[in-house]
Amino acid sequence: MARPDKPVNLAEKLEKLEELDAYWTPRTVMEVNGLELKVSRFKGEFVWHSHTEGDELFLVLRGTLTIELRDRDAVRLGPGELFVVPKGVEHRPVTPEGCDVVLLDPEGALNTGDAGGALTRDAEWL
């Protein structure tokens, strides 16, 4: 899909995502400079993985997200807080209560990175 040439409302996109009733299923809402901006709903524990394509940005819109990182302390993000997991750094998102997030990844990056497995999803356009 081509980049939208009108404004994207994040709350509306998250409502659509809620109707799909799917966690850990990022959907693309914008493209910028070869990166895909996605929205996703997280709940529970994801898999440990890393991304060979590039860095991954997390911005929390609702709820609390813990990003566990190998070899260093986890980071905890609340609403309006963001963090970048550098390319190649192994990480695991954890959110017992659930959260809504914006992600920014290189085009084509998969949610499970190098780990693959049953939770792997294509980030289709929403």
Add this chain to the structure above:
Amino acid sequence: MARPDKPVNLAEKLEKLEELDAYWTPRTVMEVNGLELKVSRFKGEFVWHSHTEGDELFLVLRGTLTIELRDRDAVRLGPGELFVVPKGVEHRPVTPEGCDVVLLDPEGALNTGDAGGALTRDAEWL
């Protein structure tokens, strides 16, 4: 400055920016895949300009922003709404009441793009 290895709180960054009492002065708060994520306060009318380095993303956090575009209708963004001005497309941000925004630009992109002039600012780290 190196990329922060801890969470960035956008509200805290905007409070710091408010203390500087400066409009149209983007400050960098994060780096991701060669792009700079910035916060800025806008008020009034900016200059018409375009960016040769790449696309520019606008995400409004507070207030309302109109982005005037050459050869097509302007777009209007409220809180939680985002838009991408493609590389090379001439545009002018306008916000009579003022707004707080997040910007995402290629590293080194200047706020006034190809137009230059008195409003040009380096996006120092905040």
